[in-house]
Amino acid sequence: xxxxxxxxxxxxxxxxxxxxxxxxxxxxxxxxxxxxxxxxxxxxxxxxxxxxxxxxxxxxxxxxxxxxxxxxxxxxxxxxxxxxxxxxxxxxxxxxxxxxxxxxxxxxxxxxxxxxxxxxxxxxxxxxxxxxxxxxxxxxxxxxxxxxxxxxxxxxxx
Numbered sequence: 001x002x003x004x005x006x007x008x009x010x011x012x013x014x015x016x017x018x019x020x021x022x023x024x025x026x027x028x029x030x031x032x033x034x035x036x037x038x039x040x041x042x043x044x045x046x047x048x049x050x051x052x053x054x055x056x057x058x059x060x061x062x063x064x065x066x067x068x069x070x071x072x073x074x075x076x077x078x079x080x081x082x083x084x085x086x087x088x089x090x091x092x093x094x095x096x097x098x099x100x101x102x103x104x105x106x107x108x109x110x111x112x113x114x115x116x117x118x119x120x121x122x123x124x125x126x127x128x129x130x131x132x133x134x135x136x137x138x139x140x141x142x143x144x145x146x147x148x149x150x151x152x153x154x155x156x157x158x
Contacts, residue, residue: 005050010035011043012153015053018044019150022056059148067113069120070145073128074106074138082133083107089131095123106138 013033018024026040033040047053062070077086083101090096090110098111110128114120120141129137 005046007047007052010039011047014040014043015047016150016153062113066115068116069114070142071112071114071120072140072142073110073112073124074140075108075110075128076105076135076137077107078133078135080107086131086133089133090128093123093127095119095127 010033014029017029017032025037026044027037030037030040044053075086075090077083086108087099087101090099090108093112095112095114096110097113100109101107102109112120112123114123120139124137124139128134
């Protein structure tokens with residue numbers, strides 16, 4: 001893949017359509033962008049090779065699978081140089097779905113899903129807080145997710 005491949009408005013339009021529905025056939029995407037299906041396929045391959053597109057995912061309703069609690073955990077580290085070790089340990093906890101290295105009060109911000117408050121307590125107390133290098137945590141429970149979308153590229157690139 002050429003390092004000088006420039007992302008243009010067609011690429012951004014393709015990405016925006018597929019962010020809304022990754023299962024949409026390339027032929028349908030092509031009609032909306034006024035290019036051929038082959039062009040969409042080639043451009044997506046280039047974007048994958050560049051690392052812009054990392055794959056496709058399923059969006060799940062975890063509550064319908066019995067995971068009624070979504071929580072965010074702010075994690076304080078004993079020392080910042082323990083970050084890599086702590087991240088490796090946290091990755092082994094299946095309830096954790098997202099980990100972010102952050103500025104501000106927390107060293108790490110995590111998103112977790114749990115079945116109920118007892119499960120949440122067990123995950124925090126018996127798993128997360130036992131990770132070597134973590135000094136304490138702050139937990140925030142989500143009452144409702146009001147927005148979950150990809151970035152809109154409309155107007156971001158000329």
